[in-house]
Amino acid sequence: MKVNSNFELSDGARIAVLGGGPAGSFFSIFALKLAKQIGRDIDLTIYENKNFSHEGPSSCNMCAGVVSESLVQMLAIEGICLKSPIVQRAIDTYCFQTTGGDVFLNSPSKQKGIATVYRGGGPVNQTDNEHETERKSFDDFLLDCAEKEGAKIENVRVEDIKLNNGRPIIFSKKGQLPDADLVVGACGINTKTIQAFEELGTGYTRPTTIKAYQSEIHIGEQNVSDLFGNAVYVFLINQ
Numbered sequence: 001m002k003v004n005s006n007f008e009l010s011d012g013a014r015i016a017v018l019g020g021g022p023a024g025s026f027f028s029i030f031a032l033k034l035a036k037q038i039g040r041d042i043d044l045t046i047y048e049n050k051n052f053s054h055e056g057p058s059s060c061n062m063c064a065g066v067v068s069e070s071l072v073q074m075l076a077i078e079g080i081c082l083k084s085p086i087v088q089r090a091i092d093t094y095c096f097q098t099t100g101g102d103v104f105l106n107s108p109s110k111q112k113g114i115a116t117v118y119r120g121g122g123p124v125n126q127t128d129n130e131h132e133t134e135r136k137s138f139d140d141f142l143l144d145c146a147e148k149e150g151a152k153i154e155n156v157r158v159e160d161i162k163l164n165n166g167r168p169i170i171f172s173k174k175g176q177l178p179d180a181d182l183v184v185g186a187c188g189i190n191t192k193t194i195q196a197f198e199e200l201g202t203g204y205t206r207p208t209t210i211k212a213y214q215s216e217i218h219i220g221e222q223n224v225s226d227l228f229g230n231a232v233y234v235f236l237i238n239q
Protein backbone atom coordinates (compact mmCIF):
# COMPACT_ATOMS: atom_id res chain seq x y z
CA MET A 1 0.00 0.00 0.00
CA LYS A 2 1.57 3.25 -1.17
CA VAL A 3 -0.85 5.71 0.39
CA ASN A 4 -0.87 6.84 4.04
CA SER A 5 -3.78 7.94 6.24
CA ASN A 6 -3.39 11.53 4.97
CA PHE A 7 -4.02 10.20 1.46
CA GLU A 8 -0.44 11.04 0.57
CA LEU A 9 0.98 8.93 -2.25
CA SER A 10 4.49 7.67 -1.62
CA ASP A 11 7.20 6.42 -3.97
CA GLY A 12 5.99 3.67 -6.25
CA ALA A 13 2.31 4.57 -5.81
CA ARG A 14 0.06 3.47 -8.65
CA ILE A 15 -2.61 5.71 -10.15
CA ALA A 16 -5.34 4.48 -12.51
CA VAL A 17 -7.00 7.21 -14.54
CA LEU A 18 -10.38 6.21 -15.99
CA GLY A 19 -10.82 8.11 -19.24
CA GLY A 20 -8.36 9.68 -21.65
CA GLY A 21 -10.32 12.80 -22.59
CA PRO A 22 -8.97 16.24 -21.67
CA ALA A 23 -9.63 15.77 -17.92
CA GLY A 24 -7.77 12.45 -17.81
CA SER A 25 -4.83 13.69 -19.86
CA PHE A 26 -4.51 17.01 -18.03
CA PHE A 27 -4.70 15.26 -14.64
CA SER A 28 -1.99 12.82 -15.75
CA ILE A 29 0.32 15.44 -17.27
CA PHE A 30 0.23 17.63 -14.15
CA ALA A 31 0.29 14.79 -11.60
CA LEU A 32 3.41 13.35 -13.26
CA LYS A 33 5.06 16.77 -13.58
CA LEU A 34 4.38 17.65 -9.93
CA ALA A 35 5.52 14.23 -8.73
CA LYS A 36 8.81 14.71 -10.61
CA GLN A 37 9.20 18.17 -9.06
CA ILE A 38 8.99 16.74 -5.53
CA GLY A 39 11.14 13.75 -6.45
CA ARG A 40 8.37 11.18 -6.15
CA ASP A 41 8.13 8.23 -8.48
CA ILE A 42 4.55 7.39 -9.44
CA ASP A 43 3.24 4.81 -11.83
CA LEU A 44 0.26 6.14 -13.79
CA THR A 45 -1.96 4.33 -16.29
CA ILE A 46 -4.73 5.93 -18.34
CA TYR A 47 -7.53 3.54 -19.38
CA GLU A 48 -9.32 4.77 -22.50
CA ASN A 49 -11.43 2.61 -24.77
CA LYS A 50 -11.75 4.99 -27.74
CA ASN A 51 -9.32 5.30 -30.59
CA PHE A 52 -9.27 9.01 -31.33
CA SER A 53 -7.57 8.63 -34.71
CA HIS A 54 -10.62 6.97 -36.30
CA GLU A 55 -13.04 9.18 -38.23
CA GLY A 56 -16.64 9.69 -37.19
CA PRO A 57 -18.69 10.12 -34.03
CA SER A 58 -17.79 6.87 -32.25
CA SER A 59 -14.17 8.03 -31.85
CA CYS A 60 -15.04 11.55 -30.83
CA ASN A 61 -15.84 13.14 -27.46
CA MET A 62 -18.64 15.30 -28.83
CA CYS A 63 -17.83 18.98 -28.69
CA ALA A 64 -17.70 21.99 -31.01
CA GLY A 65 -13.93 21.90 -30.67
CA VAL A 66 -13.33 25.56 -29.89
CA VAL A 67 -10.39 26.07 -27.53
CA SER A 68 -10.50 29.51 -25.95
CA GLU A 69 -7.58 31.90 -26.35
CA SER A 70 -6.91 31.93 -22.61
CA LEU A 71 -6.65 28.12 -22.56
CA VAL A 72 -4.39 28.13 -25.63
CA GLN A 73 -2.11 30.57 -23.80
CA MET A 74 -2.18 28.73 -20.46
CA LEU A 75 -1.27 25.49 -22.22
CA ALA A 76 1.59 27.20 -24.10
CA ILE A 77 3.05 28.36 -20.75
CA GLU A 78 2.98 24.71 -19.66
CA GLY A 79 4.82 23.69 -22.84
CA ILE A 80 1.70 22.26 -24.50
CA CYS A 81 1.66 24.12 -27.82
CA LEU A 82 -1.41 23.83 -30.01
CA LYS A 83 -0.54 24.19 -33.68
CA SER A 84 -1.35 22.58 -37.04
CA PRO A 85 -2.36 19.76 -37.63
CA ILE A 86 -4.08 19.77 -34.20
CA VAL A 87 -5.45 23.23 -34.87
CA GLN A 88 -7.72 23.04 -37.91
CA ARG A 89 -8.41 26.76 -38.10
CA ALA A 90 -7.26 29.69 -36.00
CA ILE A 91 -10.04 32.16 -35.35
CA ASP A 92 -10.36 35.56 -33.72
CA THR A 93 -14.05 36.18 -33.06
CA TYR A 94 -17.07 34.70 -31.33
CA CYS A 95 -20.34 35.85 -32.86
CA PHE A 96 -23.44 35.35 -30.72
CA GLN A 97 -26.59 35.60 -32.81
CA THR A 98 -29.51 36.33 -30.52
CA THR A 99 -33.11 37.32 -31.08
CA GLY A 100 -32.07 40.77 -29.79
CA GLY A 101 -29.26 41.17 -32.34
CA ASP A 102 -25.70 40.04 -32.98
CA VAL A 103 -22.88 40.39 -30.50
CA PHE A 104 -19.29 40.06 -31.69
CA LEU A 105 -16.58 39.24 -29.16
CA ASN A 106 -13.17 39.73 -30.70
CA SER A 107 -10.07 38.10 -29.37
CA PRO A 108 -8.23 40.75 -27.32
CA SER A 109 -4.94 40.02 -29.08
CA LYS A 110 -6.58 40.10 -32.56
CA GLN A 111 -4.09 37.38 -33.47
CA LYS A 112 -6.44 34.53 -34.30
CA GLY A 113 -5.59 33.11 -30.90
CA ILE A 114 -8.73 30.94 -30.56
CA ALA A 115 -8.14 27.41 -31.85
CA THR A 116 -10.61 24.99 -33.43
CA VAL A 117 -9.77 21.31 -33.19
CA TYR A 118 -11.14 17.85 -33.93
CA ARG A 119 -11.73 15.75 -30.81
CA GLY A 120 -11.63 12.53 -32.83
CA GLY A 121 -10.29 11.73 -36.29
CA GLY A 122 -12.66 14.23 -37.93
CA PRO A 123 -15.80 13.80 -40.01
CA VAL A 124 -16.18 10.78 -42.29
CA ASN A 125 -16.08 10.80 -46.10
CA GLN A 126 -14.59 14.22 -46.73
CA THR A 127 -12.02 13.35 -49.32
CA ASP A 128 -13.57 15.89 -51.74
CA ASN A 129 -11.97 18.70 -49.81
CA GLU A 130 -8.56 18.98 -51.45
CA HIS A 131 -7.48 21.90 -49.27
CA GLU A 132 -8.27 20.26 -46.00
CA THR A 133 -5.31 20.20 -43.69
CA GLU A 134 -3.86 17.07 -42.14
CA ARG A 135 -5.81 15.90 -39.08
CA LYS A 136 -4.64 15.12 -35.57
CA SER A 137 -7.16 14.73 -32.79
CA PHE A 138 -6.87 17.12 -29.83
CA ASP A 139 -7.60 14.27 -27.40
CA ASP A 140 -4.95 12.08 -29.08
CA PHE A 141 -2.43 14.92 -28.89
CA LEU A 142 -3.08 15.36 -25.15
CA LEU A 143 -2.68 11.61 -24.62
CA ASP A 144 0.68 11.84 -26.43
CA CYS A 145 1.68 14.67 -24.06
CA ALA A 146 0.70 12.52 -21.06
CA GLU A 147 2.68 9.59 -22.48
CA LYS A 148 5.75 11.83 -22.87
CA GLU A 149 5.45 12.69 -19.17
CA GLY A 150 5.54 8.97 -18.39
CA ALA A 151 1.88 7.87 -18.43
CA LYS A 152 1.03 4.40 -19.74
CA ILE A 153 -1.98 4.32 -22.03
CA GLU A 154 -4.16 1.20 -22.12
CA ASN A 155 -6.84 0.86 -24.77
CA VAL A 156 -9.24 -0.73 -22.28
CA ARG A 157 -12.73 0.04 -21.06
CA VAL A 158 -13.10 -0.12 -17.28
CA GLU A 159 -16.34 -2.00 -16.60
CA ASP A 160 -16.60 -1.76 -12.81
CA ILE A 161 -15.06 -0.30 -9.67
CA LYS A 162 -15.34 -1.77 -6.18
CA LEU A 163 -13.88 -0.98 -2.79
CA ASN A 164 -12.15 -3.75 -0.85
CA ASN A 165 -11.14 -2.70 2.69
CA GLY A 166 -11.14 0.91 1.51
CA ARG A 167 -8.93 0.17 -1.49
CA PRO A 168 -10.21 0.59 -5.04
CA ILE A 169 -10.29 -2.36 -7.41
CA ILE A 170 -11.09 -1.89 -11.09
CA PHE A 171 -12.27 -4.43 -13.61
CA SER A 172 -12.28 -4.71 -17.38
CA LYS A 173 -14.32 -7.31 -19.29
CA LYS A 174 -11.37 -9.68 -18.95
CA GLY A 175 -11.20 -9.40 -15.15
CA GLN A 176 -9.40 -7.44 -12.47
CA LEU A 177 -6.94 -4.78 -13.62
CA PRO A 178 -3.63 -4.13 -11.80
CA ASP A 179 -3.91 -2.71 -8.28
CA ALA A 180 -4.10 1.04 -7.88
CA ASP A 181 -3.59 3.24 -4.81
CA LEU A 182 -5.65 6.02 -6.39
CA VAL A 183 -8.41 5.76 -8.98
CA VAL A 184 -9.22 8.97 -10.84
CA GLY A 185 -12.64 9.29 -12.46
CA ALA A 186 -12.12 11.30 -15.64
CA CYS A 187 -14.68 9.43 -17.68
CA GLY A 188 -16.99 12.30 -18.57
CA ILE A 189 -20.63 12.31 -17.61
CA ASN A 190 -22.00 10.46 -20.63
CA THR A 191 -20.90 7.05 -19.42
CA LYS A 192 -22.35 4.22 -17.37
CA THR A 193 -19.15 4.27 -15.32
CA ILE A 194 -20.55 7.25 -13.41
CA GLN A 195 -23.04 4.84 -11.83
CA ALA A 196 -20.18 2.64 -10.59
CA PHE A 197 -18.69 5.69 -8.83
CA GLU A 198 -22.08 6.50 -7.28
CA GLU A 199 -22.46 2.93 -6.03
CA LEU A 200 -19.12 3.00 -4.17
CA GLY A 201 -20.87 4.68 -1.25
CA THR A 202 -18.45 7.61 -1.04
CA GLY A 203 -21.30 10.11 -1.36
CA TYR A 204 -20.49 11.00 -4.95
CA THR A 205 -23.51 11.81 -7.11
CA ARG A 206 -23.44 12.81 -10.74
CA PRO A 207 -24.23 16.44 -11.62
CA THR A 208 -27.55 17.26 -13.27
CA THR A 209 -27.39 17.51 -17.04
CA ILE A 210 -29.46 18.65 -19.97
CA LYS A 211 -29.56 16.98 -23.38
CA ALA A 212 -27.90 18.58 -26.37
CA TYR A 213 -28.11 17.69 -30.04
CA GLN A 214 -25.02 18.01 -32.16
CA SER A 215 -24.73 17.68 -35.91
CA GLU A 216 -22.08 18.19 -38.55
CA ILE A 217 -23.06 19.67 -41.89
CA HIS A 218 -20.39 19.61 -44.56
CA ILE A 219 -20.41 22.84 -46.55
CA GLY A 220 -16.79 22.83 -47.74
CA GLU A 221 -13.81 24.93 -46.72
CA GLN A 222 -14.50 27.73 -49.21
CA ASN A 223 -18.05 28.23 -47.98
CA VAL A 224 -16.85 28.27 -44.38
CA SER A 225 -14.36 31.02 -45.28
CA ASP A 226 -16.92 33.02 -47.29
CA LEU A 227 -19.79 32.74 -44.82
CA PHE A 228 -18.10 32.65 -41.43
CA GLY A 229 -14.55 33.91 -41.97
CA ASN A 230 -12.42 33.57 -38.86
CA ALA A 231 -15.37 33.44 -36.48
CA VAL A 232 -17.33 30.83 -34.60
CA TYR A 233 -21.08 31.48 -34.62
CA VAL A 234 -23.21 30.69 -31.62
CA PHE A 235 -26.93 30.80 -32.23
CA LEU A 236 -28.74 31.63 -28.99
CA ILE A 237 -32.27 30.85 -30.01
CA ASN A 238 -35.15 31.75 -27.78
CA GLN A 239 -35.63 28.60 -25.68
Ligand SMILES: Cc1cc2nc3c(=O)[nH]c(=O)nc-3n(C[C@H](O)[C@H](O)[C@H](O)COP(=O)(O)OP(=O)(O)OC[C@H]3O[C@@H](n4cnc5c(N)ncnc54)[C@H](O)[C@@H]3O)c2cc1C
Nearest residue numbers: 019021022023048061063064065066157158187188191193
Ligand atom coordinates in the same frame (compact mmCIF):
# COMPACT_ATOMS: atom_id res chain seq x y z
C1 LIG B 1 -22.47 19.94 -27.70
C2 LIG B 1 -21.22 20.30 -26.92
C3 LIG B 1 -20.32 21.22 -27.44
C4 LIG B 1 -19.18 21.57 -26.71
N1 LIG B 1 -18.32 22.49 -27.26
C5 LIG B 1 -17.21 22.85 -26.57
C6 LIG B 1 -16.27 23.78 -27.15
O1 LIG B 1 -16.43 24.25 -28.27
N2 LIG B 1 -15.19 24.09 -26.42
C7 LIG B 1 -14.94 23.56 -25.17
O2 LIG B 1 -13.92 23.91 -24.55
N3 LIG B 1 -15.79 22.66 -24.63
C8 LIG B 1 -16.91 22.30 -25.28
N4 LIG B 1 -17.77 21.39 -24.73
C9 LIG B 1 -17.43 20.80 -23.42
C10 LIG B 1 -16.37 19.70 -23.57
O3 LIG B 1 -16.78 18.78 -24.53
C11 LIG B 1 -16.17 18.98 -22.20
O4 LIG B 1 -15.92 19.95 -21.21
C12 LIG B 1 -14.98 18.02 -22.24
O5 LIG B 1 -15.08 17.08 -23.26
C13 LIG B 1 -14.92 17.30 -20.89
O6 LIG B 1 -13.74 16.54 -20.88
P1 LIG B 1 -13.62 15.23 -19.98
O7 LIG B 1 -12.25 14.68 -20.19
O8 LIG B 1 -14.09 15.53 -18.61
O9 LIG B 1 -14.72 14.22 -20.55
P2 LIG B 1 -14.86 13.56 -22.03
O10 LIG B 1 -14.34 14.49 -23.07
O11 LIG B 1 -16.25 13.09 -22.08
O12 LIG B 1 -13.83 12.34 -21.94
C14 LIG B 1 -14.12 11.21 -21.16
C15 LIG B 1 -13.32 10.04 -21.72
O13 LIG B 1 -13.48 8.92 -20.85
C16 LIG B 1 -13.63 7.74 -21.64
N5 LIG B 1 -14.34 6.78 -20.82
C17 LIG B 1 -15.61 6.86 -20.33
N6 LIG B 1 -15.91 5.79 -19.60
C18 LIG B 1 -14.80 4.99 -19.62
C19 LIG B 1 -14.49 3.73 -19.05
N7 LIG B 1 -15.39 3.09 -18.31
N8 LIG B 1 -13.26 3.18 -19.26
C20 LIG B 1 -12.33 3.84 -20.02
N9 LIG B 1 -12.58 5.06 -20.60
C21 LIG B 1 -13.79 5.62 -20.39
C22 LIG B 1 -14.44 8.20 -22.85
O14 LIG B 1 -14.25 7.31 -23.94
C23 LIG B 1 -13.84 9.58 -23.08
O15 LIG B 1 -12.75 9.55 -23.98
C24 LIG B 1 -18.91 21.00 -25.44
C25 LIG B 1 -19.80 20.04 -24.93
C26 LIG B 1 -20.94 19.70 -25.65
C27 LIG B 1 -21.89 18.67 -25.09
